[in-house]
Amino acid sequence: MAIDKSEDHADVILPPPVIHMVSIGLAGVIGYYFPLPLPDWVILQWVGAMLSAAAITITLWGMREFHASRNPVAPIRPVNRLMVSGPYRFTRNPLYLSLILLQLGLALFFLNGWMAVLLLPVAIIVHVYVVAREEAYLLRRFGSDYQAYQERVRRWI
Numbered sequence: 001m002a003i004d005k006s007e008d009h010a011d012v013i014l015p016p017p018v019i020h021m022v023s024i025g026l027a028g029v030i031g032y033y034f035p036l037p038l039p040d041w042v043i044l045q046w047v048g049a050m051l052s053a054a055a056i057t058i059t060l061w062g063m064r065e066f067h068a069s070r071n072p073v074a075p076i077r078p079v080n081r082l083m084v085s086g087p088y089r090f091t092r093n094p095l096y097l098s099l100i101l102l103q104l105g106l107a108l109f110f111l112n113g114w115m116a117v118l119l120l121p122v123a124i125i126v127h128v129y130v131v132a133r134e135e136a137y138l139l140r141r142f143g144s145d146y147q148a149y150q151e152r153v154r155r156w157i
Contacts, residue, residue, distance in 0.1 A: 010138075019129075036112070036114050037111050038113050052106060059098045
């Protein structure tokens with residue numbers, strides 16, 4: 001089955017990093033006017049720093065896999081091959097998982113409750129608007145190979 005090149009992408013216009021950046025910025029603005037501080041515990045800040053470091057590590061690992069596979073990172077462009085190595089052996093969405101970990105890590109590090117509260121709607125938006133579209137696209141693009149990958153590897157963790 002030939003794929004129309006004009007439709008050979010996941011049709012995701014707003015990249016997830018932008019969605020998370022807007023959420024983090026919004027949390028900062030809301031928090032300025034209506035503070036929702038987390039408990040001022042140093043351990044929370046350490047956990048936040050560790051989550052942020054883990055997120056950066058996962059992102060770098062995932063980006064290395066994108067480069068090695070010669071796939072574009074932007075979900076508006078067609079992919080060349082199914083990515084199943086590196087962090088993609090453990091989760092189908094390592095880069096989106098790293099964004100969630102980063103936002104949670106920043107919330108804890110800066111003790112910003114709004115950043116944590118806004119994480120749930122952001123995760124839902126990314127799941128519905130991005131992940132669902134990408135999965136439908138990958139199923140169209142790779143068929144049974146992607147279906148076997150879905151059965152073998154969890155969506156998140």
